[in-house]
Amino acid sequence: MGKPVVLVVMDGVGWTEKDHGNAVLHAYKPQIDELMTKWPHTTIKASGVAVGLPTDKDMGNSEVGHNALGCGQIYSQGAKLVNESIESGKIYESQAWKDAVKYAKEHDGKLHFIGLLSDGNVHSNINHLIAMLKESKKEGLKQVRVHALLDGRDVPETSALQYVDQLEDVIKSLNDDNYHCAIASGGGRMVITMDRYEADWGMVEKGWHIHVMGDGRKFSSAREAIETYRKEGGYTDQYLPGFVVADKDGNPVGTIDDGDSVILFNFRGDRAVEISKAFDYMNKGFNAFDEVKKPKVYYAGMLQYDGDLKLPEHFLVEPPHIEHTMSEYLVQKGVHSFACSETQKFGHVTYFWNGNRSEKFSDELEDWVEIPSDIIPFDKKPWMKACEITDKMVEAIASGKYQFLRCNYPNGDMVGHTGNYEATMIGVESVDLMLRRLMDACKKYDYTLIVTADHGNSDEMYDKGTNPDGSPKPKTSHSLARVPFAIYNGPEGTEMKEGDDFGLANVAATVVKILGYEKPEWWLESIIK
Numbered sequence: 382m383g384k385p386v387v388l389v390v391m392d393g394v395g396w397t398e399k400d401h402g403n404a405v406l407h408a409y410k411p412q413i414d415e416l417m418t419k420w421p422h423t424t425i426k427a428s429g430v431a432v433g434l435p436t437d438k439d440m441g442n443s444e445v446g447h448n449a450l451g452c453g454q455i456y457s458q459g460a461k462l463v464n465e466s467i468e469s470g471k472i473y474e475s476q477a478w479k480d481a482v483k484y485a486k487e488h489d490g491k492l493h494f495i496g497l498l499s500d501g502n503v504h505s506n507i508n509h510l511i512a513m514l515k516e517s518k519k520e521g522l523k524q525v526r527v528h529a530l531l532d533g534r535d536v537p538e539t540s541a542l543q544y545v546d547q548l549e550d551v552i553k554s555l556n557d558d559n560y561h562c563a564i565a566s567g568g569g570r571m572v573i574t575m576d577r578y579e580a581d582w583g584m585v586e587k588g589w590h591i592h593v594m595g596d597g598r599k600f601s602s603a604r605e606a607i608e609t610y611r612k613e614g615g616y617t618d619q620y621l622p623g624f625v626v627a628d629k630d631g632n633p634v635g636t637i638d639d640g641d642s643v644i645l646f647n648f649r650g651d652r653a654v655e656i657s658k659a660f661d662y663m664n665k666g667f668n669a670f671d672e673v674k675k676p677k678v679y680y681a682g683m684l685q686y687d688g689d690l691k692l693p694e695h696f697l698v699e700p701p702h703i704e705h706t707m708s709e710y711l712v713q714k715g716v717h718s719f720a721c722s723e724t725q726k727f728g729h730v731t732y733f734w735n736g737n738r739s740e741k742f743s744d745e746l747e748d749w750v751e752i753p754s755d756i757i758p759f760d761k762k763p764w765m766k767a768c769e770i771t772d773k774m775v776e777a778i779a780s781g782k783y784q785f786l787r788c789n790y791p792n793g794d795m796v797g798h799t800g801n802y803e804a805t806m807i808g809v810e811s812v813d814l815m816l817r818r819l820m821d822a823c824k825k826y827d828y829t830l831i832v833t834a835d836h837g838n839s840d841e842m843y844d845k846g847t848n849p850d851g852s853p854k855p856k857t858s859h860s861l862a863r864v865p866f867a868i869y870n871g872p873e874g875t876e877m878k879e880g881d882d883f884g885l886a887n888v889a890a891t892v893v894k895i896l897g898y899e900k901p902e903w904w905l906e907s908i909i910k
């Protein structure tokens with residue numbers, strides 16, 4: 382018979398020898414060092430094709446990482462599926478595309494695209510937007526608007542103008558007497574529209590005002606908005622306040638009105654769910670925000686973001702249908718499991734973990750605990766809720782109720798995204814400190830502890846080049862690094878297999894092996910002998 386397992390995902394903690402701006406390598410982290418020297422350990426792949434992304438140049442992210450961890454398989458992910466659908470033209474044969482075009486045409490309305498304007502390939506890709514703009518002209522649409530969320534989190538911190546200029550060039554080349562496209566509104570992704578896991582619905586409400594109602598500070602162009610805000614407040618892209626593009630009389634150039642169609646061109650779900658609920662459930666008794674305009678529109682997402690909620694109802698590309706997940710398998714075996722994180726990553730260990738499903742497989746066998754996240758810039762408090770998460774984990778271990786427990790510590794990632802090197806080091810150190818408590822609890826109650834990560838981020842906090850004053854340029858995005866994988870207090874004789882081809886999708890089989898079960902046929906092999 383096997384042993385109960387505790388699995389820790391240190392979000393955004395990659396493992397590499399490269400020391401430039403490496404807040405993991407330079408952190409004081411005796412626990413992680415112990416795990417990665419004295420216990421069976423290795424590093425595994427967490428980016429590129431190993432997690433279902435189009436190429437090995439694609440950095441990992443939480444969605445694909447937790448999908449792979451939770452299902453033990455490699456699925457082609459949104460980024461890849463949308464590329465293929467656009468290349469083959471299948472996207473334009475989808476019912477949702479046809480209906481979006483038809484609805485706007487029949488009502489003499491506009492077609493709107495809302496989404497993250499970058500080629501980060503985590504939530505979206507500007508190339509997908511550009512392809513659809515070209516097609517919208519072929520379809521004979523007359524009025525098209527783009528609502529551009531600025532990134533600076535999956536791409537360099539202040540790269541927004543590069544994408545805005547690229548888009549404006551395309552728009553200029555398309556516009557003529559019969560076709561008029563324009564950027565209508567926008568703002569930083571961490572300020573409007575792209576909240577996740579209901580951490581701060583106010584962000585979505587702000588986005589609604591900006592995109593739908595044209596209610597926000599007005600500028601003559603997206604470029605003017607970005608340059609002005611940067612000058613006034615030194616904002617980086619992800620935190621840039623919302624803006625509305627208006628004509629010379631001050632009228633917004635593209636509010637969302639009755640008879641319009643709206644396409645959200647993000648393919649990733651977590652930050653697309655709330656705005657999709659706002660559109661899909663409006664006029665159906667949805668009260669996320671009061672006193673707002675609620676136009677009658679046709680709304681479609683790039684993908685369906687939640688397979689349980691069937692949200693949104695209309696979507697352009699079939700999402701990966703992730704089957705045979707570890708949670709489902711463990712429920713079949715009658716295993717009690719426990720999952721915990723704070724709000725910012727709670728959906729990662731539940732919804733992403735279970736293949737983008739928001740519901741449990743079994744209410745009886747699965748317990749989920751969410752610690753509310755603070756709504757503050759995380760470099761101001763880099764320890765975040767690591768202590769509270771650990772309290773819950775230790776309590777759950779001591780209860781003896783669960784054979785499989787998992788948690789996510791967001792620090793390496795959420796603090797890493799701020800670009801603050803010192804704070805990120807403290808974030809990693811906070812996680813390390815908490816690992817001691819988990820190690821002690823696992824020793825005391827005889828659980829096996831597996832420590833790994835979903836992708837890199839904090840391991841690479843400096844971009845290429847330097848600032849004019851010679852200081853290093855902060856890097857806010859994920860990295861391509863491999864991630865640590867260590868097994869503490871494993872069953873007698875636990876030994877890693879040889880080879881460096883293992884990735885996140887090999888973890889599920891490793892967990893069930895320690896629990897004492899055979900892996901199901903669909904999963905990749907275990908990392909231990």
Ligand SMILES: O=C(O)[C@@H](CO)OP(=O)(O)O
Binds near residue numbers: 393443503
């Ligand atoms: O914050 C996010 O949305 C992404 C980066 O775009 O990070 P993660 O994949 O770690 O959730």
Ligand SMILES: [Mn+2]
Binds near residue numbers: 393444794
């Ligand atoms: Mn992550």
Ligand SMILES: [Mn+2]
Binds near residue numbers: 393794795838859
């Ligand atoms: Mn991240």
